[in-house]
Amino acid sequence: MARILLFASAREAAGRSRDTIAGATVADVLDSAKHQFGPTFAAVLPSCTVWLNGEECTPDTQVVDSDEVAVLPPVSGGAEEFGGLSLAEVRTRRTELQTAEDTVSFVRRLAQGRLDIARDEERRRKSGEPAQVDVTDGIARVFSTERGTGSNRPPRDTAVITDHPLISELELLCVEVSFGGLRDLDDADLATCCARLADFESRMSTQRKDLFVRIDALSNELVQRYRSSSNVDALLDEGR
Numbered sequence: 001m002a003r004i005l006l007f008a009s010a011r012e013a014a015g016r017s018r019d020t021i022a023g024a025t026v027a028d029v030l031d032s033a034k035h036q037f038g039p040t041f042a043a044v045l046p047s048c049t050v051w052l053n054g055e056e057c058t059p060d061t062q063v064v065d066s067d068e069v070a071v072l073p074p075v076s077g078g079a080e081e082f083g084g085l086s087l088a089e090v091r092t093r094r095t096e097l098q099t100a101e102d103t104v105s106f107v108r109r110l111a112q113g114r115l116d117i118a119r120d121e122e123r124r125r126k127s128g129e130p131a132q133v134d135v136t137d138g139i140a141r142v143f144s145t146e147r148g149t150g151s152n153r154p155p156r157d158t159a160v161i162t163d164h165p166l167i168s169e170l171e172l173l174c175v176e177v178s179f180g181g182l183r184d185l186d187d188a189d190l191a192t193c194c195a196r197l198a199d200f201e202s203r204m205s206t207q208r209k210d211l212f213v214r215i216d217a218l219s220n221e222l223v224q225r226y227r228s229s230s231n232v233d234a235l236l237d238e239g240r
C-alpha cells in the first residue's frame with residue numbers, strides 16, 4: 001500500500017491529507033484515489049503535479065509499498081507574502097480566513113434565497129398568476145427551481161455566528177425594504193426590494209471570491225513548503 005499525500009485543493013477535495021492506497025503504478029494509485037475520494041477530487045486531479053518520493057514522475061512509474069505519492073495543485077504566488085510566517089502562523093491565518101468565508105457564504109445564500117422569493121413575486125405579478133394561499137408552498141417551489149452560483153469546493157463543518165454583523169446587516173435591509181410584506185408592496189417598491197437584495201448579494205459574492213484567493217494563496221504556501229521540507233508529517237498534521 002503506497003502512501004498518498006494530498007495538499008491544498010486536493011486535500012480539500014479528498015477531505016483528508018493522507019491515506020494508503022494500493023497500486024502497481026502511479027496511475028493505478030491515482031485511479032484508486034479517484035474512486036475512493038469521489039468526483040470532486042477527480043475534477044481537481046488533472047491540474048495537479050504528482051511526485052513520487054519527492055521527485056516528479058510519470059503515470060507508468062512503478063510503485064512499491066514504501067513509496068510516497070504526493071498530489072500537488074498548481075502554485076501561484078504566496079511565497080513572498082507568507083515566507084516570513086511560521087507553519088503554525090500560516091495555518092492559523094488560513095483557518096481565520098476560512099471561518100470568515102463560511103460566514104460570508106452563509107449570508108450570501110440567505111440573501112440569494114430572499115432575492116429568489118422577491119423575484120418570484122415579480123414574476124407572478126407579470127404572469128397574472130394568483131398568489132398562493134399557503135405562502136410556504138410558494139417558497140418550496142422557489143427553492144426547488146432557483147439556482148445560485150455555488151462553489152465547487154467540498155462542504156466543511158462550519159459554525160456560523162448567528163449574531164454576526166453581516167447577518168444583522170441583511171436583517172436590517174429586509175426590514176427597510178419591507179421584505180416581510182412582499183405581497184403588500186406596490187410594483188415600484190418591489191423592484192426596489194429586488195435591486196437592494198441583488199446589490200447586497202453581489203457584495204457578498206465579491207467578498208467571498210476575495211477570501212477564496214487569499215485562502216488559496218495560503219494553501220499554495222503549504223505546497224511550496226512541502227517541496228522544500230523534509231518534515232512532511234508536520235505539514236500534513238492538520239487534524240485529519
